[in-house]
Amino acid sequence: MSSLLFSRARGRVLLCFIVSGGAAALTAQTSGASPVPPPPTQLDPFLVPGRATDLIGTAAAASQGIVGAHELESRPFLRRGELLEVIPGVVITQHTGGGKANQYFLRGFNLDHGTDFAVSVDGMPVNLRSHAHGQGYADLNFLIPELVRQVDYQKGPFFADVGDFSAAGAASFRQFDQLPESFVRVTLGEHRFARLAAGATRPGPGNAATTGAIEWAQDDGPWQVEENFERMNGYLRHRWTRGAADYRLTAMAYRTSWRATDQVPQRAVDAGELDRFGTLDDSNGGKSERASLSFDAKWSGPGATTRLEAYAIHYRLNLYSNFTYALDDPDNGDQFNQRDRRVVVGGALTRAWSGRVGAARSETTAGLQLRGDLIGELGLHRTARRERLTTVRDDSVDELSAGGFVRNETRWTERVRTEAGLRIDGYRFDVTSDDPRNSGRTADHIVSPKAGLVLGPWAQTEVYLNAGFGFHSNDARGATIRIDPADGVTPADPVTPLARSRGAELGVRTAAVRGLVSSLAVWALELDSELVFVGDAGGTEPTGRTRRHGIEWANFWRPRPWLALDADLALTHARYRDDAGGGTRIANSIGRVVTAGAILGGGSGLHGGLRLRYFGSQPLREDNAFRAPSSTTFNGRIGWRAEAWELSADVLNVFDRRNHDIAYAYTSRRPGEPAAGIDDIHFHPAEPRTLRVTLSRRF
Numbered sequence: 001m002s003s004l005l006f007s008r009a010r011g012r013v014l015l016c017f018i019v020s021g022g023a024a025a026l027t028a029q030t031s032g033a034s035p036v037p038p039p040p041t042q043l044d045p046f047l048v049p050g051r052a053t054d055l056i057g058t059a060a061a062a063s064q065g066i067v068g069a070h071e072l073e074s075r076p077f078l079r080r081g082e083l084l085e086v087i088p089g090v091v092i093t094q095h096t097g098g099g100k101a102n103q104y105f106l107r108g109f110n111l112d113h114g115t116d117f118a119v120s121v122d123g124m125p126v127n128l129r130s131h132a133h134g135q136g137y138a139d140l141n142f143l144i145p146e147l148v149r150q151v152d153y154q155k156g157p158f159f160a161d162v163g164d165f166s167a168a169g170a171a172s173f174r175q176f177d178q179l180p181e182s183f184v185r186v187t188l189g190e191h192r193f194a195r196l197a198a199g200a201t202r203p204g205p206g207n208a209a210t211t212g213a214i215e216w217a218q219d220d221g222p223w224q225v226e227e228n229f230e231r232m233n234g235y236l237r238h239r240w241t242r243g244a245a246d247y248r249l250t251a252m253a254y255r256t257s258w259r260a261t262d263q264v265p266q267r268a269v270d271a272g273e274l275d276r277f278g279t280l281d282d283s284n285g286g287k288s289e290r291a292s293l294s295f296d297a298k299w300s301g302p303g304a305t306t307r308l309e310a311y312a313i314h315y316r317l318n319l320y321s322n323f324t325y326a327l328d329d330p331d332n333g334d335q336f337n338q339r340d341r342r343v344v345v346g347g348a349l350t351r352a353w354s355g356r357v358g359a360a361r362s363e364t365t366a367g368l369q370l371r372g373d374l375i376g377e378l379g380l381h382r383t384a385r386r387e388r389l390t391t392v393r394d395d396s397v398d399e400l401s402a403g404g405f406v407r408n409e410t411r412w413t414e415r416v417r418t419e420a421g422l423r424i425d426g427y428r429f430d431v432t433s434d435d436p437r438n439s440g441r442t443a444d445h446i447v448s449p450k451a452g453l454v455l456g457p458w459a460q461t462e463v464y465l466n467a468g469f470g471f472h473s474n475d476a477r478g479a480t481i482r483i484d485p486a487d488g489v490t491p492a493d494p495v496t497p498l499a500r501s502r503g504a505e506l507g508v509r510t511a512a513v514r515g516l517v518s519s520l521a522v523w524a525l526e527l528d529s530e531l532v533f534v535g536d537a538g539g540t541e542p543t544g545r546t547r548r549h550g551i552e553w554a555n556f557w558r559p560r561p562w563l564a565l566d567a568d569l570a571l572t573h574a575r576y577r578d579d580a581g582g583g584t585r586i587a588n589s590i591g592r593v594v595t596a597g598a599i600l601g602g603g604s605g606l607h608g609g610l611r612l613r614y615f616g617s618q619p620l621r622e623d624n625a626f627r628a629p630s631s632t633t634f635n636g637r638i639g640w641r642a643e644a645w646e647l648s649a650d651v652l653n654v655f656d657r658r659n660h661d662i663a664y665a666y667t668s669r670r671p672g673e674p675a676a677g678i679d680d681i682h683f684h685p686a687e688p689r690t691l692r693v694t695l696s697r698r699f
Contacts, residue, residue: 050150051556051566054511056457060409060419062464062507062521063088063155063169063552069176071564072148074599074609076635076650078687080141084119084171087153088554089570089593091615093662095684096321097260098219098229099288101139103662105615106168107155107525108548108574110588114138116472116501116530118162118170122250123309123348124294127165129373130397130429130476132340132380133319136165142254142290144215144233146183146199147175155552156503156523157470160405160421160450161350161367167470167501167527176201177239177248178209182699189650189692192220199235200699208240222687223261224275225282231256246298252291259285262323265668266681276658276685280670281335283385286319303354310347315340320386327669327677332384336392339379346371362410372400378477380485391434393485397476398430407450419452421468427497429476435488440480444497446471461510464521470501474529474542495542499529516557524549526577545577546586567596576622583622588664592616592630601641607648608638620665626681628663633686639694646696651689659686 050068059065067086077083081092081102091105104111111117115136119126121143131137154162155169162170182200187193199213215233220226234253241247261279268274294311322335350367375397382389407421426445433439448469456462479497484490507521527546550572557565574589594614601607613633620626634655639648653659660683669677 051517052515052558052564054460054509054517056460056462056509056511059462059509060452060454060464061154061156061158061466061505062509062519063505063523063554065153065519065554067151067153069149071599072145072151074564074607074637075597075611076609076637076652076692077145078635078652078690080143080145083140083143083145083148083151083173085595085613086151087169087171088568088595089155089552091590091593091613093684095662095664096262097227097258097285098221099141099231099256099258099286100133100260100319101137101141104138105588105590105593107523107550107570108572108586108589108591109168109530110586110590111168112136114165116165116167116527118164118166119173120170121173122175122248122294123296124292124311124313125344125346125371128315128340128342128344129164129399129473130375130378132317132338132378135475136472139288139290141231141256141288142233142252142292143173144197144199144213144235146185146197147179147211147213147235149174149176155521156466156468156505156525157448157501158419158421158450158452158466158468158503158505160407160423160448161365163369163403163405163423163425163448163471164401165472167472167503167525175235175237175250176211177237178203179211179213183696184699185694185696187692187694190690191222192218192226193690193692194218204240206241208238210236210238212236221261222277222690224278225259225261227259227261228285229256229258244300246300248294248296250292250294252294253289254291255287255289257285257287259283260321261684262321263662263664263682263684265325265670265678266683267678268670280325281322281333283335284320284322286317288317288319290315304351305353306349306351308347308349311345313344315342315344320383323682324666324668324677326671327667329382329389330669330671330675332382332389335383335385337379337381337383337386337388339377339381340375341377342373342375344371344373357410360410360412362408364406364408366406367404369403369405370401372398374398393438393477394434395438395477396432399427399473399476401425401427401473415456415458417454419450419454419466421450423448423450425471425498427473429479429497431476431480433477433480435483435485437483438477438481438485440482442479442494442497444479446498446500459510460512461508464505464507464509466507467504468502470503471498472501472530473498478542496529499527499542501525501527513557515559516555518555519553521552522550523552543576544580546574547577548572548574548589562600562602564599565597567594569594583624585619585622585624587620587622588618588628588662590615590618601639604641604643606639607641608636610634610636610654620663620681626665626679628660628681628683631659631661631686632657633659644698646694646698648694648696650692650694652692653687653689656689657686660684661686 101113126138127136152172179201184198187195195217197215201211213235219229237250292313296309317340348369352365380392403425405423411417428443450468452466478495503525505523509519570593576584597611599609663683667677
């Protein structure tokens with residue numbers, strides 16, 4: 001537990017890293033430049049073909065892709081984080097209440113709440129560094145699904161414009177500047193689920209437009225202790241142009257509260273002493289809020305484009321959890337409170353220009369990215385029914401970073417192009433702890449080269465080879481710790497501030513069959529250190545070196561205008577590279593993921609769809625003594641769409657399967673059990689079959 005308590009530690013940071021040559025790269029020009037066609041992600045905002053876009057001639061890797069708004073709208077979702085399940089191979093689950101960030105799984109990673117998978121929304125980072133609950137915490141509850149225009153995704157550390165948390169991949173959400181139609185949408189469902197969402201665009205003079213949307217939702221869930229989940233979201237964007245310049249100013253706000261039913265011990269459920277939807281502490285839960293203001297401007301000129309982005313984010317979390325029940329404190333229980341109060345500020349300046357290298361066409365992008373997490377409170381406290389008993393540690397952290405990158409694509413011939421990139425990141429951590437021995441300042445930097453080769457196309461088929469280095473930052477509190485805060489005596493070793501990753505991928509993409517886009521990727525990835533879940537305090541701690549490799553096969557087929565089919569397979573082998581005596585399995589590493597679906601219907605009349613998600617059994621400890629069972633879920637939708645009205649019904653978990661949403665193996669103690677506790681599987685059950693009905697009006 002002590003190492004976990006430490007890994008939740010805090011700190012303060014001061015930016016002092018300057019990327020040499022960054023400013024020069026941003027203003028460099030290439031003589032004789034000629035324009036290069038823009039990538040297909042720069043599409044008309046009202047029509048994004050998504051996975052039907054083959055990306056032949058523009059993609060840098062086989063596992064890169066985009067998903068459009070129509071595909072998102074056609075899927076039944078149980079929770080907000082499932083917006084990421086549109087990415088082949090991604091699995092989204094939950095182990096507590098709906099207001100908390102979801103659990104992410106990809107390429108054999110239990111990404112916890114976002115570590116090693118970078119998420120952004122219109123240039124704003126979602127992952128939070130040195131977070132009270134988990135490094136890289138990425139909560140997507142502030143997104144309104146109807147506002148998402150498209151999702152761009154990529155996997156592996158091969159892309160120079162993405163830095164921290166991107167070893168497994170990255171996803172970028174793009175929201176509408178102008179809605180295709182104004183809408184009002186009401187959803188009602190079982191367990192007192194209700195949702196109201198509305199959005200509209202008001203055109204202004206010239207190309208200006210103002211778009212606003214609101215969302216309110218509540219849900220009690222199937223739990224014996226009603227969840228009392230409530231969420232409110234707001235969105236406002238003003239877009240305008242002036243000459244060749246394009247400007248956007250966006251405000252977003254989100255607030256939620258909930259009661260949580262955390263994972264329950266398998267032994268109590270098997271003995272009939274606890275319902276699988278029950279709880280051993282009905283006071284768990286929390287509150288969270290997020291508000292942001294962002295601005296971006298783009299200037300386009302002959303052969304060059306410059307973009308400026310800036311953002312400010314206000315964030316709060318107050319979370320109560322109890323995963324071990326009465327193991328550490330038989331009298332008061334083991335509930336703990338994690339508090340996070342921060343402001344995140346940052347921005348980026350990028351410039352892209354085209355030119356020639358001899359007879360070859362070339363496009364270069366250079367950028368400078370700045371970010372500061374100014375964390376006024378990172379608290380870990382022991383509580384009983386949300387009443388504070390003691391403080392484990394309480395810190396403030398300033399964590400600042402600067403990252404510079406340059407990326408070049410050169411088309412040497414019609415069938416040979418290369419991608420080359422270099423990224424330099426510098427971090428400074430400044431931690432002020434309630435125990436002065438754990439206060440301190442430290443700095444680190446890392447250099448990450450990238451390279452790629454694309455051959456083709458031949459018969460609408462390309463071959464890709466990619467290699468690169470990446471990294472994730474560790475908790476600032478871990479970088480300055482000297483004494484275990486659990487007892488105030490035991491020495492503790494600091495962790496490496498920036499953990500290196502390296503990967504390679506060989507892939508092929510084809511659109512040779514009309515209407516079918518298919519890609520196959522074989523990949524490998526090594527990390528010098530990563531984070532794993534520790535049950536006694538409900539968080540993560542750094543562990544040893546790992547190695548993963550696997551294969552992914554993704555397919556999207558539109559045989560008819562009214563029918564779209566997709567089927568994706570991901571197989572992964574994941575192990576620790578060193579055996580310290582406890583085994584080499586990686587806990588919660590999912591080895592098999594299968595997703596498939598069908599969408600039927602056109603612009604009006606009857607429409608529907610059915611989706612399958614399967615993920616295989618997984619080890620829960622390094623010695624493989626405990627394993628989580630596999631999970632198979634079907635979600636379905638049927639509806640009728642008229643010119644202005646739409647009525648649809650979603651059935652989630654169609655066959656009412658008793659799946660585990662997620663499971664862990666650790667020691668816990670219920671009242672009356674041995675003082676040392678019992679090793680057991682602890683699981684959060686998937687929700688049973690659930691019906692939700694939606695009525696929409698478009699204007």
